[in-house]
Amino acid sequence: MDELARxxxxxxxxxxxxxEDELDRFLEALAAADNYARNTVSAYRNDLSQLVDWLKQCQxxxxxxxxxxxxxxxxxVAHLRTVxxxxxxxxVKSVAASTVAxxxxxxxxxxxxxxxxxxxxxxAAIGLETPKIAKRTPKxxxxxxxxxxxxxxxxxxxxxVLRDHALLELLYAxxxxxxxxxxxxxxDIDLMxxxxxxxxxxxxxxxxxxxxxxxxxxxxxxxxxxxxxGRPGLVKSDPAPTALFxxxxxxxxxRQGMWLIIKEYAAKAGLQYEVTPHxxxxxxxxxxxxDNKASxxxxxxxxxxxxxxxxxxxxxxxxxxxVSEPGTAVEVQPxxxxxx
Numbered sequence: 001m002d003e004l005a006r007x008x009x010x011x012x013x014x015x016x017x018x019x020e021d022e023l024d025r026f027l028e029a030l031a032a033a034d035n036y037a038r039n040t041v042s043a044y045r046n047d048l049s050q051l052v053d054w055l056k057q058c059q060x061x062x063x064x065x066x067x068x069x070x071x072x073x074x075x076x077v078a079h080l081r082t083v084x085x086x087x088x089x090x091x092v093k094s095v096a097a098s099t100v101a102x103x104x105x106x107x108x109x110x111x112x113x114x115x116x117x118x119x120x121x122x123x124a125a126i127g128l129e130t131p132k133i134a135k136r137t138p139k140x141x142x143x144x145x146x147x148x149x150x151x152x153x154x155x156x157x158x159x160x161v162l163r164d165h166a167l168l169e170l171l172y173a174x175x176x177x178x179x180x181x182x183x184x185x186x187x188d189i190d191l192m193x194x195x196x197x198x199x200x201x202x203x204x205x206x207x208x209x210x211x212x213x214x215x216x217x218x219x220x221x222x223x224x225x226x227x228x229x230g231r232p233g234l235v236k237s238d239p240a241p242t243a244l245f246x247x248x249x250x251x252x253x254x255r256q257g258m259w260l261i262i263k264e265y266a267a268k269a270g271l272q273y274e275v276t277p278h279x280x281x282x283x284x285x286x287x288x289x290x291d292n293k294a295s296x297x298x299x300x301x302x303x304x305x306x307x308x309x310x311x312x313x314x315x316x317x318x319x320x321x322x323v324s325e326p327g328t329a330v331e332v333q334p335x336x337x338x339x340x
Contacts, residue, residue: 019052022065026113039179047106051076066120070127077104077128097131104130138282138313145271146172146283152265160248162230164261166222167245167253171277173219174198175284175303178258178277184244189227191220198304213302285314 026048030041054076055062062068080103083095104125111125141149150172153164171181180198188197194217199210215223227244235241236250243252258277266275285303288294294302300311 019055019063019065022114022119023048023052023110025117026110029113043102044106044109047103048110050103051107054079065114068120068124070124073107073124073128076107101130104128138286139279140283140286141271141275141279143287145269146280146287148269149262149265149271149275149280152269157229159230159233162222162226163234163245164265166219166226166230167258167261168265168280169219169222170196170215172280172284173216174213175281175288175299176213177281177304178255180304181277182243182245182253182255182258185242186227186244187242189223189244191224194220209304211301211304282314285311289314 023045027041027045030044031038055068055072058072062072077100080095080100084092085095086092108125108128111120111123114120115123150165150168153161153168156162167181170176171178174196176196176198183199184196188199190197195212195214197210198213223244231244231246234246234248234250241250241252245253247253247257262275262277262280281303285299288299288302289296296308296311296315299314300308303311305311
């Protein structure tokens with residue numbers, strides 16, 4: 001984080017600056033850094049803005065960062081543990097330990113920046129303790145549920161059906177992240193070599209590196225049919241966009257659009273639990289290991305994990321497959337229909 005503070009050094013703490021001023025500088029520095037993804041910057045903004053709002057409500061209100069002590073930050077963390085959030089079906093729960101840990105990590109990074117840029121004399125966040133979080137086994141789908149989901153688009157020949165069939169097959173066949181899938185360009189698919197070239201985000205575990213991921217015969221066929229028969233029907237401009245997957249406006253499919261598509265077909269397949277793009281990613285890895293189709297290092301390369309310790313979460317005795325959980329199917333919002 002010291003690198004972010006280069007060029008930001010001041011002669012000493014300035015108590016005239018508003019809390020938001022230094023926060024904005026920090027976020028601008030994050031956004032300008034090559035190794036921080038947009039989603040990371042957005043998460044930092046949300047978490048630290050919550051701290052700013054809380055400081056303003058203190059009695060007396062805190063108006064400058066030099067006034068914030070380790071004790072004050074500790075009180076904020078204690079406050080977080082008392083916050084109640086409303087979940088689905090009206091259930092009220094405390095903020096998850098993982099959420100508290102994420103917010104503490106954001107605070108530590110921010111105060112490290114403040115100290116390095118001499119906006120404060122001492123880093124008040126050094127003494128904050130991060131709660132221990134037990135690693136949970138990722139939720140995966142049964143093979144039967146995956147088949148139901150992949151078959152949900154049906155056998156129609158409309159551009160949308162052909163596109164959705166291709167992206168579902170490709171997502172499960174590669175285990176790529178949704179951000180990686182929507183970023184795919186036409187040139188990233190090599191049907192002759194039965195593979196796809198995936199570029200990870202600079203701020204992610206893959207460090208922005210490109211990786212070559214093999215694809216299944218079913219995914220290859222679905223993509224080929226989509227490119228030849230479906231995608232031309234989605235192109236609305238000349239020259240045509242280079243993105244592989246387009247929405248009904250002829251623009252590159254977005255992350256939000258991709259999530260809506262999966263929710264649409266999960267509901268159509270009758271899956272009574274939440275299915276996300278990451279559910280398919282987890283299922284891909286677990287099924288590949290369970291069926292001995294790939295080794296752990298191979299799965300690591302395919303998923304784009306920088307450390308194999310991240311991949312090891314999928315190594316577990318598999319007596320039975322994950323049972324579908326009861327839940328409520330989510331309908332696609334009509335106002336967002338053009339996004340998908």
